[in-house]
Amino acid sequence: MDGIGAGSCPGVGTLPEGHPPVLKLTRPKPELYSYTKERVENLDFAALRADLTELQTNSQDFWPADYGNYVGFMVRQAWHCSGTYRTYDGLGGCDGGRQRFDPERSWDDNTNLDKAKRLLWPIKEKYGDALSWGDLQIFAADVMMENAGLPVLGTCFGRVDETSGYWSIELGPNKAQELVTPCLAGSDQDGNCEAPFGASTTQLIYVHPGGVKTEEHPDANNPYDLQLMAENMRNVFGRMGMNDSELVAIAGGGHAFGKAHGACPLGAGDAPFAAEVKGERPWQGPCGEGKLQGKLENTFTSGYEGPWTETPVRWSNFYYQYLAYDEFEMFLSPASDTTDPDPAKWRNITQWRMKDPARREATSAPKAHGTGKVPIQMLTSDYSLSVDPSYKKIVKRYADDIKELEHAFTHAWYKLTTRDMGPRSRCLGPYVPPEQPFQQPVYNPTTATQGEITHLYRYLKNIVRGAEVEYISLAANSAATHRVTDYRGGANGARIQYSPEKDWPQNVGLQPALLKLKNLELDYHVSLADRIVLAGLVALEAKGVTGLSFCPGRGDAKDGSVSEDLKLNLMYQFSWADADAPKARHAMKISGLTVMEAVAFYFHKTPNKDAVKALIDGTLEDASVAQEFVLYNAETLQALYELSEDDNFDTHFRNAWTKKMHADRYDGPESNVCEKLCVCGKKLKRKTKDPYRRELTFASEPELGTTTTTTTTTTTTTTTTDGSDEEDMEMLPHPSCVC
DSSP states (O other): OOEEOTTOBTTTBOOOTTOOOEEOOOOOOOOOTTOOHHHHHTSOHHHHHHHHHHHHTOOBTTBOOGGGOOHHHHHHHHHHHHTTOOTTTOOOSSTTOGGGSTTGGGSGGGTTHHHHHHHHHHHHHHHGGGSOHHHHHHHHHHHHHHHTTOOOOOOOBOOOOOSSSGGGGGGSSSHHHHHHSOOOTTSSSTTSOOTTSSSSSTTSSSOOTTBOOOSSOTTSOBTTOHHHHHHHHHHHHHTTTOOHHHHHHHHHHHTTSSEEOBOOTTOOOOOHHHHHHHTOOTTOOSSSOGGGTTSGGGOBSSSOOEESSSOTTSOOSHHHHHHHHOOEEEEEOTTOBOOSSSGGGOBOOEEEEESSHHHHHHTOEEOSSSSSEEOOOBOHHHHGGGTSHHHHHHHHHHHHOHHHHHHHHHHHHHHHHHGGGOSGGGOBSTTOOSOOGGGOOOBSOOOOOHHHHHHHHHHHHHHHTTOHHHHHHHHHHHHTTOOTTTOOOSSTBOGGGSTTGGGSHHHHTTHHHHHHHHTOOOSSOOOHHHHHHHHHHHHHHHTTOOSOOBOOOOOBOSOOTTOTTOGGGOGGGSOSSGGGHHHHHHHHHHHTOOHHHHHHHHGGGSOSHHHHHHHHHTOOTTOHHHHHHHHTSHHHHHHHHHHTSTTHHHHHHHHHHHHHHHTTOEETTTEEHHHHHOOTTOEEEEEEOOHHHHHOOOSSSOOTTOOSSSSOOSEEEEEOTTSOEEEEEEOOSSTTSBO
16 A cells, blocks of 8 residues: 655645545555466366365364364354355455454354364365365365255355455444444444445354344344244345345255354453463363363353264264254253353253154264264254244255255355356356356357448447446446445346336436447447447547447346446445544445546546546535535545546546456456457457458548558558458557457
8 A cells, every 4th residue: 555645646736734644545465475377277187076075074172073083163154154245335255354353363263173173284285276265165165065965056266365354344343334334343233234235244154143132132032923033134145135045055055064153151261362361372262171172062152062963974864854843942042151140141052853752863963972862953043943834934945946946056155156246257167057047147248340440430429429427427337336335236138128227316317328228239249238338438539538438248148137226336325424424434345446546537537637626626516415425535536636637537537447347258257358359559460251240431530440442541452362351550559459
């Protein structure tokens, strides 16, 4: 992050007297080590799978495996790494491997997961930078579940590790989170956190498994209102884009493996953040002595104790059979404490067990360590699935048909672990399944040749004349939905033609321009998405913007179903005054633009430094929101002064526009297809039989690929023996230069 000293902007002007010191805000680029697409694709996946299979049953003394098998532990790690994802702003998920850093690593829900990473470290070290922590955590769970009998849908590799928890800050608990998604840790609201906060409780992934916090049950140990618990689950899982069928599949499918840990009434010990201050190991566990301290039968993770099924290391649908056909009763976890004379000070940790002693015995599971058997158990969150009418029907279906369950769980699991990865084109590796609905599928991409696109470019000059602002806004608003958190949104797909995007206030007046582009009759195929972007470019050129490039190949979506929650990233809809300021700043952060670029992009309707100066001196027309957007914030105010001088505006606007228009054209996790197509300024020879390229002439300006019969251009043409034209061209940074 580059610092700017107080009082001046070097070479570009001076801040107002008394203005506070300002830092330029830029997104910290994760250190990618030696990570490249090629290294990931050349990974020895068979050897990696074999190493994970060996680890699965190779119990280690520092953290012995329950049942001699780490499948439950690795499923929990992957689940909690992925389950932070929320649709509101795309934050969370396992991309970045941020569970290794605060705030996530010290959350209550991630207790003891530091040991899971220690178990995986020799494998991570063996494969080096080609295997990210994010990919390793997900693949470890996938491999071990397959070994346990579950045929998983597939694995998307390509997660890029970050070197800090920067992109988890707004997940909380902290001040930044409270400003963007209000829910104060430890407050009366905590436990009933409302959207857009992702979970019901700070430091948890989803809901509090013991119940919903009420006045009668302020500690959230509320097993008495199961329907309230069920509704709370529906609400919270909905914040990450899961429906009822997916929720029930994820809840029970994940709990098919492993057990809960609550054997120690003294808790887990200090979390990493607190332990390191004391110079101690995190989550030591105060129960037990010597080598047994905090381990085996002395382990505390959640406070609940016991397995969910009688086969905790084998895939089954027993979880659903129990809920569908057995009655349960409440009991207290061994981590409960009822020794205080004052019942108000008791710590009741309530769970559920089968009511029929015979059934309880018949469905008992082996002890995780040692000999003997223990009854299976359910949490209040689990048992609520048997009460809610919608959940109950789904539970019954999964209990009666394990194949239906497998289909539902594997698809829901892949969605859970991959939702933050964006389109399928960002996935790498040999196990990537077919494109899923949540991955923003597009269809019928542009097939027009470069000459045909040049023809459309000329045609659009007449179309946009007199309505430049509308066509610029159409392209800007279509592309501005893109966000760098979960790689959703963007111009690819032209979802601005569908609800909800077309109904947003910023887009309502753009429908006539959209329809005109949609109804163009062409002899070649150019997607609506490409028409929108190219029309915006043509309109900007009419406004005097130069040096832009166009990268064709976008397709069109069939509906707007993946556009929910993207309105936030039209960042200029917010006022920067009062309560909206943190949300506006957050929108800028997830846009992927620098402050300079974001402010320049705001002026897309009047893309020049004169408009910036007019805003500063208060003479810009229709600036009621714009003035608040930039004048009430230190970073944006500094950007205004810099953009108003010299050529800063042109450079930053061009960068911002190009970033937003090309942002969603992925080729793996880091690459962009548009990067490969740009050959501007280089000589090349190319053969063409394209009639548009052979016939078009331009009288007023040099164009790429024209003949030389009527005007002087950068192309000379000779006829070859096969009847095609061989062109000796110098490609220019022009719309017909495909970059």
